[in-house]
Each structure stands twice: as C-alpha cells, then as structure tokens.
Amino acid sequence: MGTSSGPKLSGMQKQVLSLYRGFLRAARLKSPEDRRQIESIVSAEFRRNSQQVDRKNFLYIEYLLRRGKKQLDQLKSPDTVGMSSLYLNLHQPTNHKP
Amino acid sequence: MASVSASCLRFHPLLLHSNQPAQGSFKLVSVSWPKSWFPSLKATRFRVSCAAKPETVQKVCDIVRKQLVLSPETLLTPETKFSELGADSLDTVEIVMGLEEEFNISVEEDSSQNITTVKEAADLIEKLVQKKAEAGA
Known part of the structure; x- marks a missing residue:
C-alpha cells in the first residue's frame, strides 16, 4: 500500500x-x-497506560512491554482460562496503602 | 533477417538516437515501434486500479461502526479516515482484527498499520481474499 x-x-x-x-x-x-472478559481487561489496561504513561518514559514502557509479553505467553497456554487473577496482582502496587 | 534486427532494437531506440546516427534499415524499424508499445503500457495501468466491491465496502463499514460504536447518523464514507471518527491506533488494531474474523483472513502487521480508511481496508481485504482463493485452488 x-x-x-x-x-x-x-x-x-x-x-x-x-x-x-x-x-x-x-x-x-x-x-x-x-x-x-479478557478483551475488556486487556483493552482497559492498554488504554489506561496509553493515557497515564508519559510517552517519553521509554524505560517504563519497555518494562511494560516485557511484562505484557510474559503475560501473553501465560495466556496462550491452554491451561489459562481467564485473566482476572493475573491482573489483580498487578493492580496492587497502584493501590497505595495508607 | 528483418525480425532479428527488430528484437534488438527494442531496448536501444533512445540510445541510438542520441549517440550515433542510426543506419537506414534500423531507422525504419524504430519508427514503427512506438505505435505498438504505448497502448500495452496503458492497458496494464488501468487493470491495476480496480476498486473494491460495494458489498465488501459495506461490510467493512458495518464493522467499523460496530467497533467504534458510531451512532447511526454518523457519516461514514469509504474515504473517511478512522482518526476523523475519533479512533486511535488501538481502535485501528481492533477494527483490523474484527475484519480478519469477518472475512476469515490474516492481515500482516505491516499492512494493517497502513490502513486508515474504509477504502484502504476493503482494497486490502479483496487482495487477501483473492490470494487465499488462489492458494486454495
């Protein structure tokens, strides 16, 4: 094209x-x-990061890419049915404890 | 004898004109060549630029509407850019994935990033569907 x-x-x-x-x-x-369910979680995660992550923060984006690739490998396994548990863990760091 | 000199000339006429005065017999052949040359060139150009079928365009429009959750009154023409409808690159990925499933094809990543309008999508789909039919036949 x-x-x-x-x-x-x-x-x-x-x-x-x-x-x-x-x-x-x-x-x-x-x-x-x-x-x-997977689609809605993944879509929300990508959109959230596209809004919140500074596009010049290459190190962090690289980290997210690496993390995402690992999660994708896990998801590809036939044993993995859904995503919810996977993402619950990841959201914890953002929930700052008082 | 005449046919031999003609087939050689095919590649040289321009050079012959500029570099050295052509010999009498050569000149005669080179004059008659252009007449048969240009029409064939034009014919191939027209064949390449065929447009996608209306039903393909319509299907693509439906998927784009569904994917971007457009209201029925939103104007959507084959030339409308996805970005004009508020789609970002993630939306475009979703649209292309939806098209893949609908048409049962696989769009390569490089070409999927070049799709910005309904028309471009429809043209690419027809190319892929045709390629698939040829491979399966």
Missing part, C-alpha cells in the same frame, strides 16, 4: 500495537465468555 496518509508510528508504538494484537489473538482461543 503506497499511502503515506497513516500516522508514522515509532518502533516502540509498533511493539505495543503488536502486543495488543497478540492479546486479542490469544483471546480468540478461549471460550466466548472468557474471551469477552
């Missing part, structure tokens, strides 16, 4: 989108109900 009308994406943005695609692909292999 010779169109240059699309936004020029950085290498890191492409990695993030590729990871997102990977999650959505993995979700297809689960039961319809689990799939919907």
Whole structure:
C-alpha cells in the first residue's frame, strides 16, 4: 500500500500495537465468555497506560512491554482460562496503602 | 533477417538516437515501434486500479461502526479516515482484527498499520481474499 496518509508510528508504538494484537489473538482461543472478559481487561489496561504513561518514559514502557509479553505467553497456554487473577496482582502496587 | 534486427532494437531506440546516427534499415524499424508499445503500457495501468466491491465496502463499514460504536447518523464514507471518527491506533488494531474474523483472513502487521480508511481496508481485504482463493485452488 503506497499511502503515506497513516500516522508514522515509532518502533516502540509498533511493539505495543503488536502486543495488543497478540492479546486479542490469544483471546480468540478461549471460550466466548472468557474471551469477552479478557478483551475488556486487556483493552482497559492498554488504554489506561496509553493515557497515564508519559510517552517519553521509554524505560517504563519497555518494562511494560516485557511484562505484557510474559503475560501473553501465560495466556496462550491452554491451561489459562481467564485473566482476572493475573491482573489483580498487578493492580496492587497502584493501590497505595495508607 | 528483418525480425532479428527488430528484437534488438527494442531496448536501444533512445540510445541510438542520441549517440550515433542510426543506419537506414534500423531507422525504419524504430519508427514503427512506438505505435505498438504505448497502448500495452496503458492497458496494464488501468487493470491495476480496480476498486473494491460495494458489498465488501459495506461490510467493512458495518464493522467499523460496530467497533467504534458510531451512532447511526454518523457519516461514514469509504474515504473517511478512522482518526476523523475519533479512533486511535488501538481502535485501528481492533477494527483490523474484527475484519480478519469477518472475512476469515490474516492481515500482516505491516499492512494493517497502513490502513486508515474504509477504502484502504476493503482494497486490502479483496487482495487477501483473492490470494487465499488462489492458494486454495
């Protein structure tokens, strides 16, 4: 496709989108109900980070990418049914205890 | 004898004109060439630029509407950019994934990032569907 009308994406943005695609692909292999749940959790997580993470914070984004890839590998395993427990752990650091 | 000199000339006419005066017999052939040359070039250009089928475009529109949760009165033409509808790159990934499932195809990542309009999506889909049909036949 010779169109240059699309936004020029950085290498890191492409990695993030590729990871997102990977999650959505993995979700297809689960039961319809689990799939919907996984999709909503993954979508919320990516959107939350896209809003909250400074796009110049490369180290942190790289960390998130690494973490996401590991989670994706876990999700791909047929033994993994859903995502909820996986993400409960990850959300803890943001809930600061008084 | 004449046919041999003609097949050689095919590649040289421009050079012959600029570098050295062509010999009498060569000149005769080189003049007659352009007439058969240009029409064939034009024909191939027209064939490449065929548009996607209306039903494909319509299907793509439906999926885009569903994916972006557009209201029925939102105007959506084949040329509308997804970004104009408020879609970000994550939405575009979702749209392409939805199209993959609907049309039972697999879009490569490189080409999926170039899709910005319904028309571009429909053109790519038809290309992939056709490629798949050829591979399966």
